[in-house]
Amino acid sequence: KKLGIALVGLGSYSEGQLAPGLVNAEHCYLAGIVTGTPAKEKEWMERYDIPKANVYNYENFDSIAENDAIDIVYVVLPNSMHAEFCIRAAKAGKHVICEKPMAVSVAECDAIIEACEHANVKLSVGYRMQSDPFTNEVKRLVKEKTFGDVTYVSSDASYISRGNPDQWRLNRALSGGGALLNMGVYAIQSNIYGTGTNPISVSAQEFSTRPDYFKETDETIMAQMKFPNGAVGQLCTSHNARGNRLYVSCTDGWIELNPCHSYGPLAGRTSDGNKISFPHKSQQMLQMDDFAQHIKTGSTNFAPGEMGKRDMIIVEAIYQSIREGGKTIPLDLGDMGIVR
Ligand code: NAD
Known part of the structure; x- marks a missing residue:
C-alpha cells in the first residue's frame, strides 16, 4: 500500500517540487492538503484528485487524527512554524516530515523529537540531498x-x-x-x-x-x-x-x-x-519514498x-x-x- 502524505503549506516548494515529486513516487502519494488559503483548496483538489475529506486548514488540522487516509504529515511552512505543526501532527498520531531547517532553535528541535517519540511516530527532516x-x-x-x-x-x-x-x-x-x-x-x-x-x-x-x-x-x-x-x-x-x-x-x-x-x-x-x-530523478520523490519505506519496512531513515x-x-x-x-x-x- 502507498502511504498517504498530507502537505501542510502550499507555497512554492510544495507546488513546484513536492507535489510533482509525489506523482511518480512508488511508496507514497499526495493524499491530502492543509492550507490557510481557501482559493488553493479547489485548485489542488482538482489537479491532484484529492477528496474534500482530506482537505484541512490550520484551525481544523488537528482533526486529521481521525483520517486513516493520511499516514504522513509533511510540514512545509516558514521555519518558525515547523515546531508547532510537527508537534500537532505527532499528537494526531501521524508520521512527520519537517522541512529544513528543522526549526529555529535546538530547543524546538528537542520538542519535535520528544513529541514524535512520545506519540511513537517516525520523524524525518526534508533533507532531499x-x-x-x-x-x-x-x-x-x-x-x-x-x-x-x-x-x-x-x-x-x-x-x-x-x-x-x-x-x-x-x-x-x-x-x-x-x-x-x-x-x-x-x-x-x-x-x-x-x-x-x-x-x-x-x-x-x-x-x-x-x-x-x-x-x-x-x-x-x-x-x-x-x-x-x-x-x-x-x-x-x-x-x-x-x-x-x-x-x-x-x-x-x-x-x-x-x-x-x-x-x-x-x-x-x-x-x-x-x-x-x-540519470536524473526527482530528489523529493526519492526522499519521500525512502521515508515511506522506512515506515513500512524499518529500512534506514536517511534524515x-x-x-x-x-x-x-x-x-x-x-x-x-x-x-x-x-x-x-x-x-x-x-x-x-x-x-x-
Ligand atoms: P513559500 O513562501 O513559497 O511558502 C510558504 C507557505 O507557508 C505558503 O503557502 C504560505 O501561505 C504559508 N504560510 C503560512 N503562514 C505564513 C506566514 N505567516 N508567512 C508566510 N507564509 C505563510 O516558502 P517555501 O519556499 O515553500 O518554503 C517553505 C519551507 O520549505 C521552508 O521551511 C523552507 O526552508 C523549506 N524549503 C525547503 C527546500 C528544500 O530544498 N528542502 C526548498 C524550498 C523550501
Missing part, C-alpha cells in the same frame, strides 16, 4: 578512501536574493535567521558528508554589504570547522552570492560536485578524470530528527562565534545524526 545519488557517491568515495584521507573540504550554498524585502525569509520572526538557516544547513551537511564525520569546533564571520535590504537577517556567513581526523573545512552561505559547490581534497586526489545542492541534474568529477553521473537537531546545534554555534568576534566554539557531537 540525503537521498540523492550524487551525495551518496561522495559519501561512498570518502568512506572507501578511494582518493585517500580527506584533508580539506569546502562548500558553498548561496543565491542572490533581490525580491520582495518583506518576504518571510528576510523576517527574523518567521525565518529564525538569514542565509545560514536557509541554504547554510546544506553547506553544513556537505561539509559533514564530505568528511564523513561531525566537526569538533567551528568559528565564523558575518559580512553585510546590503544592510538596507537585509535588515533583520544575515546576508553572508563564512565558517571554518575542524574535524576529528585532522581535516579542516570551510563554508560560505549567502543571500548575496551564487554558490552551489562541494570540493573534497584528499591525500591522493579530489572529488567535486558542481552543482551540488540544487534540485538537479547535479554534476561531479574526480581527480582521476572520471565524471560522477547518474532523522537527530540530524536536523545536530545541524541546528552547529547553526547556534556559528551565530555564537559571530557574536563573540569569531571565537572558536568547541562542539561535542560525537556521531550524532551521522547515518552510515
Whole structure:
C-alpha cells in the first residue's frame, strides 16, 4: 500500500517540487492538503484528485487524527512554524516530515523529537540531498578512501536574493535567521558528508554589504570547522552570492560536485578524470519514498530528527562565534545524526 502524505503549506516548494515529486513516487502519494488559503483548496483538489475529506486548514488540522487516509504529515511552512505543526501532527498520531531547517532553535528541535517519540511516530527532516545519488557517491568515495584521507573540504550554498524585502525569509520572526538557516544547513551537511564525520569546533564571520535590504537577517556567513581526523573545512552561505559547490581534497586526489545542492541534474568529477553521473530523478520523490519505506519496512531513515537537531546545534554555534568576534566554539557531537 502507498502511504498517504498530507502537505501542510502550499507555497512554492510544495507546488513546484513536492507535489510533482509525489506523482511518480512508488511508496507514497499526495493524499491530502492543509492550507490557510481557501482559493488553493479547489485548485489542488482538482489537479491532484484529492477528496474534500482530506482537505484541512490550520484551525481544523488537528482533526486529521481521525483520517486513516493520511499516514504522513509533511510540514512545509516558514521555519518558525515547523515546531508547532510537527508537534500537532505527532499528537494526531501521524508520521512527520519537517522541512529544513528543522526549526529555529535546538530547543524546538528537542520538542519535535520528544513529541514524535512520545506519540511513537517516525520523524524525518526534508533533507532531499540525503537521498540523492550524487551525495551518496561522495559519501561512498570518502568512506572507501578511494582518493585517500580527506584533508580539506569546502562548500558553498548561496543565491542572490533581490525580491520582495518583506518576504518571510528576510523576517527574523518567521525565518529564525538569514542565509545560514536557509541554504547554510546544506553547506553544513556537505561539509559533514564530505568528511564523513561531525566537526569538533567551528568559528565564523558575518559580512553585510546590503544592510538596507537585509535588515533583520544575515546576508553572508563564512565558517571554518575542524574535524576529528585532522581535516579542516570551510563554508560560505549567502543571500548575496551564487554558490552551489562541494570540493573534497584528499591525500591522493579530489572529488567535486558542481552543482551540488540544487534540485538537479547535479554534476561531479574526480581527480582521476572520471565524471560522477547518474540519470536524473526527482530528489523529493526519492526522499519521500525512502521515508515511506522506512515506515513500512524499518529500512534506514536517511534524515532523522537527530540530524536536523545536530545541524541546528552547529547553526547556534556559528551565530555564537559571530557574536563573540569569531571565537572558536568547541562542539561535542560525537556521531550524532551521522547515518552510515
Ligand atoms: P513559500 O513562501 O513559497 O511558502 C510558504 C507557505 O507557508 C505558503 O503557502 C504560505 O501561505 C504559508 N504560510 C503560512 N503562514 C505564513 C506566514 N505567516 N508567512 C508566510 N507564509 C505563510 O516558502 P517555501 O519556499 O515553500 O518554503 C517553505 C519551507 O520549505 C521552508 O521551511 C523552507 O526552508 C523549506 N524549503 C525547503 C527546500 C528544500 O530544498 N528542502 C526548498 C524550498 C523550501
